[in-house]
Amino acid sequence: MNTVTRPRILVVGAGFAGVECVRRLERRLSPGEAHITLVTPFSYQLYLPLLPQVASGVLTPQSIALSLRRSTKYRTRIIPGGAIGVDLRSKVCVIRTLTGRVVDEPYDYIVLAPGSVTRTFDIPGLTDHAFGMKTLAEAAYIRDHVISQLDLADASVDPAERASRLQFVVVGGGYAGTETAACLQRLTHAAVRRYPRLDPSLIKWHLIDIAPRLMPELGERLGRSAQEDLRRRGIEISLGVSIAKAGPEEVTFTDGRVVPTRTLIWTAGVVASPLIATLGADTVKGRLAVTAEMCLPGYDGVFALGDSAAVPDLAKGDGAVCPPTAQHATRQGRRVAENLIATLRNQPMRPYQHKDLGLVVDLGGKDAVARPLGLEMHGLPAQAVTRGYHLGAMRTNVAKVRVGTSWLLNAVAGDDFVRTGFQARKPAKLKDFEYTDAYMTPDQVREHVAREHSGRL
Numbered sequence: 001m002n003t004v005t006r007p008r009i010l011v012v013g014a015g016f017a018g019v020e021c022v023r024r025l026e027r028r029l030s031p032g033e034a035h036i037t038l039v040t041p042f043s044y045q046l047y048l049p050l051l052p053q054v055a056s057g058v059l060t061p062q063s064i065a066l067s068l069r070r071s072t073k074y075r076t077r078i079i080p081g082g083a084i085g086v087d088l089r090s091k092v093c094v095i096r097t098l099t100g101r102v103v104d105e106p107y108d109y110i111v112l113a114p115g116s117v118t119r120t121f122d123i124p125g126l127t128d129h130a131f132g133m134k135t136l137a138e139a140a141y142i143r144d145h146v147i148s149q150l151d152l153a154d155a156s157v158d159p160a161e162r163a164s165r166l167q168f169v170v171v172g173g174g175y176a177g178t179e180t181a182a183c184l185q186r187l188t189h190a191a192v193r194r195y196p197r198l199d200p201s202l203i204k205w206h207l208i209d210i211a212p213r214l215m216p217e218l219g220e221r222l223g224r225s226a227q228e229d230l231r232r233r234g235i236e237i238s239l240g241v242s243i244a245k246a247g248p249e250e251v252t253f254t255d256g257r258v259v260p261t262r263t264l265i266w267t268a269g270v271v272a273s274p275l276i277a278t279l280g281a282d283t284v285k286g287r288l289a290v291t292a293e294m295c296l297p298g299y300d301g302v303f304a305l306g307d308s309a310a311v312p313d314l315a316k317g318d319g320a321v322c323p324p325t326a327q328h329a330t331r332q333g334r335r336v337a338e339n340l341i342a343t344l345r346n347q348p349m350r351p352y353q354h355k356d357l358g359l360v361v362d363l364g365g366k367d368a369v370a371r372p373l374g375l376e377m378h379g380l381p382a383q384a385v386t387r388g389y390h391l392g393a394m395r396t397n398v399a400k401v402r403v404g405t406s407w408l409l410n411a412v413a414g415d416d417f418v419r420t421g422f423q424a425r426k427p428a429k430l431k432d433f434e435y436t437d438a439y440m441t442p443d444q445v446r447e448h449v450a451r452e453h454s455g456r457l
Contacts, residue, residue, distance in 0.1 A: 044068060055142045114272075125247055126243065133177075153198060170208070206237075218359060291351075301343070303336045322354075357373065
């Protein structure tokens, strides 16, 4: 095929699903078979499971930002921006670039892997006063914020202000929230030794969740073990509790307690990217309804996967869908690439099937829980398995060396507890990082594409 007639493949999103799909397409397709384009605001893949360790300073931001341009064989065209709408009938993706310019990108095949955003509720003050833990910028910002609270508390002569700055609340008892609370508690526990004027007993971490158990996917025994580890370290865990309202200097729990705090971190789950709502297609709890082959029914050349797609879980059956995890997203990326290649070559597609490898949770230091292939572990053996899994899952050898070296250096030398400058005078909260108001409605997408088309005629 020449460059005019070769099909255009557009991949939306550079998370685990999108990047794995692009890598497989590049390996399996010759340059003449297709033109591949990737839409992403950043030219890196974020290794999301280690984000809490960036927030705590164990890892640097660069360690888990895996460059998409390191490979000498990389031939995918990258559009630096975010997809804000897709017209499935006209086969056009509407993109807002980093400069704010809105452009249209036509395609023949599209792979929708835009991921997810933080799930929020209609809680007074939540988006104005809470931090999220979903992006690299948020993790770096939270680290600066937590250290600044220690600095400000140390300098304060007001006991009430000092108490509020030294209390921290994390909402969400899943993997993200539990690891965030665990890692940041270790940060403040180690840092307070450098503040002789601060009473360590004033530093209090609260981990709350509306569910009756922490990380229920781990099972009762391992979940209880993780809970005991956290409580032993002084983290107060409240289950069956959520946030009633949030303010700049205090948070009210649904059980009536009022906690003076300047730090509320919200990690209570995720929802599909708002891009999915622009399609006007059927969804399952907000995720795009797709077949086991990850095709969108009724539309030619549309594939969807990862956090934004309700991919049937054939291993469980009974209408179950795959949970939004990195493990599933990576495997789905490979299968979608193979199915897209099969479509190009007029071969049959195969459904997505998987074998669960287990779960790992890093609680910092020597504390961890893991269930590799059904074997329950906790403590140092679990930590070895957990960190070994993360190193094995990272895409580049450079990233593996950086992360491994950072773990070793932190274990030997500790942290310097310095702020890097992300903590500016104007606070940046949950609503400021994910740009969820940037997307079009289905009608706006159709009107925009029709207007642009008529303007070219």
